[in-house]
Amino acid sequence: MEFNESQKRAVRHCDGPMLLLAGPGSGKTTVITHRIKYMTEEHGVRPDNILVITFTKAAANEMKGRFQELCPGTRGVTFGTFHSVFFWMLRNAYNYTAANIVTDSEKYGAIRDSIDRHGFRYDSQEDFAKNVVGEIGNVKSGRVSLENYESTTMKLEDFRIVCDEYENFLRRCGKIDFDDMLVFTYELLSERPDILKMWQNKFRYILIDEFQDINMIQYDIVKLLAGERQNVFSVGDDDQSVYGFRGAAPAIMKKFPEDFHGTVIEYLNVNYRCSYDIVECSKRIIQNNRDRYEKQLRSAFAAGQSDRVHIVKTDSMTEQNKKIIDRITELNRAGIPYREMAIIFRTNTEPRALASKLMENGIPFLMKDNIPNIFTHFLAENIFDYIRLARGNRDRRTVLRIINKPNRYISRDAFDSPVVNFEELRQHYKDKYRIVNNINVLENDLERISRLAPYAAVNYIRKAVGLDAYVREYAEYRGVSEDDYMDILEEIQDSAKDFLSFDGWMEYIDEYTKQ
Template sequence: MKAARSGNDIVHLEAVSVDRLQTIYEKGRRSELTCPICGSLLKLHIGIHEPPYFDHSFPSPDCERAILESAPQKITGVSVDSQEHSGFRLPKGKVIRESVQQEGPFMQSMPIKGNPAFLEKLLIERSIEDTYLTLLEEHGVTLDEQQMAAATAIEGPLLVLSGAGSGKTRVLTVRTAYMITVRKVDPKTIMLVTFTAKAAKEMKERLLSYPGISASAVNQLVSGTFHSVFYKILIFHEPEKWQRNLLIKWNWEKEKIVKNAGRDYGLDEKEFAYDSALQQIGLWKNSLLFPEDIKPIDDWEIACAYLYKKYEEYKQKTMMYDFDDMLVGCYSLLKSRSDLLEKYKRRFQYFLVDEFQDINKVQYELIKMLSSGSNNLCVVGDDDQAIYSFRGSDPSFILHFEKDYPAVKIVKLTENYRSAHEIVATANRIIKGNQSRMDKAMRAQHNFSEPAVLFFPYDEELEATMIVTDIQEKVALGARPSDFAILYRTHSMSRAIFERLAASSLPFVIDQDAESFYERRIVRGMLAFLRLSMQPQDPRAAAAILSPLFLKQNVLQEMKAQTILRDCDFIDTFSFVKTGLAFQERKLKALPAKIRSLRNVKPIIALEIVEKDLGYQDFVKKRGTEGNIEKGSDDIRDLKVAAKQFETIGEFLDHADHMIGMNKEVKQLSKHFTDAIQLTTIHRSKGLEYKTVYVLSAVEGSIPHDFALDSYRKGDVVPLEEERRLMYVAATRASLGLYFSIPQTRRGKKAFPSRFLKFY
């Protein structure tokens, strides 16, 4: 159905610009749309695979006929002839059309075309005959030719390039079992290093299921994460220095230490990004750069270098240590104790390292030192999935592995057992644009899916609506919620999809560290102005706007006193604040009237006033975005997009509070959900797989992110190539369905499709 009644107006979808679709959709959710003929309630259906339409469950013949006859155009106030049809007044004869400035029509989704044809290939091309491998096959563990080559090449350095979905865990476990059962390698001489405890546990469980592998053999293996393996070495040789009760476990403990140092340096606790500073300190440390090695290039790094120095001094004084110290400490121990290094080089003869593309400097040097005796080092990874440079990972270690190990044998695992051909072919075309990569192309084992889909919502709101509608349709046809993942570049991009899912009946989970959008520092500060306008007696709202007004927090005590002495609210007290600066006091005297005016305008207008007239824009610029991938100005634009849906400040604040509560509730329920849609960042999705994946906002500035584009404009291509790898990782999470969203606008501005998808 293409028309509906909204109040006294008739809405014709053919005449509705795409920027109004979400508003009409919300009216349908509020039961404000009806059939112009029979009066039944309608809802606007906006999915991915077909143009929008009004959902009329049981239209009568009169309904269908009248809508077909109605004219899809906006009529001016000029008098025209009309006729009555089943109570629906329709224009008759010639009408005068008004030229309306609008965004344009709805853009239909399209499949990605041009992928090469699927070529079938046998799973197994046996070139290696081995009794044990045959026995494994009888137990359901089959290997292709490439996997066999990797599993049976035991001596010397080996680089296994394991593409997405190529079965690297199977290769690592079969290789370990093969060494123990066929080559009779003592399990105590094998070190198997993973990046997560979960991966180590999974490998042990798989090994126990293989023939000829006993629990005793598995327990003798030295396996685990880098931290767990090398921490055991530390506490064995220096137990007094590395007592568990001296470990700094939590980020809040680290922040407390550096904030104390920051006060002496003159850093504003509410303005300086201490979380980002700690990330920078960790990056330096894992790159084996210590305080005396740092050469800061700007004010941000100068501040971080100072905090790094003070943080290390505090730990030395208190004898405390953090997780980074476990690796750096073991590295220092082995470098300073040649006798210990020789002991461990004799002890360990075979090394297997998983996810080698994610290795950092200290991890690489540790493995390099220990394996230098036997040279039996097997590393497994995919340079196309190196996406963790922000925490010190460096893909150059896998790209240049041959330089340190000239005799290395390279095996490429290029058979993808996860994703359908159309998805694998699309991913290949994405990653092909990178220059710094090992030459390889993945190949799918099946083609039981449709091509990947591009869809073009107007903005973030419509993007979320279209995705939720598509999932609802698929669930109605038998899909499970856990079949779906919605991936995004940064947590801040999840606001609209979170809100749409929260309003649906679909179960979903979100990362535990994903704060509510409305609790982000910049957003919280803007909303505080609106809250104070509605609740002038609220001391928390008054306190929250002090920093944006460039006032110190101790001013709040003076304001509280003024509310009692002058019998006024917190808004009025701003005119009595004394700062000693005449220009600032003049602004504060004019502030009460401006704050009170906010409650009488629409939320979007109120935010404009806060940003420009009340100086919030200046605060965001002054605060800066040192070390932080997200810009405060981006948060403001996101908040404006959210505010457009609401007519009053009260409604908007109620919505924000509801979403903050929902975020906490969803996290609590996430612990119990086993069948739910997954909302997560692309980084967090690595190593996981889903039947259907939606990638949000595949546009310039999102992915690739603005920071990578800025670096590229300055001549540095490295961040841009990592962004392309990130897109590749997102695409290869899908097994059957892959959707890229390309909004026409993002954060209120015109958006352009990601250069990584330019082949479509």
């Protein structure tokens, strides 16, 4: 295989730290696998002294597969994610098994139970629980004390209570979560020099892929493992960091040469994947990044060898999907096979509506990822709860999930029985006219919803009841874009348009959920 000069220098680097700044499509996986080959064949490095760390299991398997194709007779190199490698260390020290790892359902259930038990006025549904778990992870991975952490999801005092109870739940059940794997590994290696020495002798050479996505505790563990040898080969691009929500900090890449003295910095700046126009467009966006390594990315292809990049603005997801369908149809009629087209989404929650439109238009397609079930999203549950109440359900948990969406200023303390009676609720607030009026309005809204077809009912819940307004406030409070939430509401409503009764719509939803 032909390597450019930068790739050659990276492949032939052996001892000492190197920071390889690899732009997209620059052949970093090829460089990593050939470097392992070069180290074992040219420098006599034992394969079992080499550790290759990636951020996903799929990436680790791909890297391992690529290396085995390159060196079919070489065995012993360790390929794994941070969590799998660190769990290996904990398993050796503490005899942990897979049964000690908390499941998602256990994790989110503990958070929901804590919220419900204290009567906190937050969603206890899974989407909200995920946000709380994410923040608990930030506390652990950042080794931040609860007293110094400002939650963006809950009130500080509420978050501390939930966090403490979640930790008590884990210890009581003898469980650990993925963030504990990092914390416990750091504590183990810091407090047991003998165990640290054993792993330092085992992993004399450490290669890290996607280094821009490393967080502080992972970085600190790598520094411990590297020891005095400092044979760390870090590959990444600070312009491509995507794990900020997990505490990843591209700024760590800037620290690397300070912490690993004698670091050699090399640049892979030739993109072999994308056309000239795509690379040039990306550079105009990336140049707005601050506090970054300056890189001169260029395409391996000449200008004019492909169509230019087109940017199309739309006012809604429905219009966006129509334009995509129209463009696919236009390209196919021009002779381009469907298999040569690709649609890339920002998140895997977005393609649901488009997938339906592709099927409606008879356009064959293949999904690379599983699409999360939209009907399990907390917004779908909120709409279903309103419909359940409109159809006569008065279960306390159902009422509590929507009673303050939008805010009606009704406290959980007002509900003291498993079944809610609105007349008793009015009596509870008989001296507070505004709240009594809110209860009356809610009852009238539920009666109207019961007489509407599903599509009109969802529209009424969104516009007249005020769910859209609540969602906008919720998004603003969390500091996130409201667009994703609005798209989900629009898609839920769109799913109801072909049904005349709630029964038919619910049967459709049940069937969809089973698939």
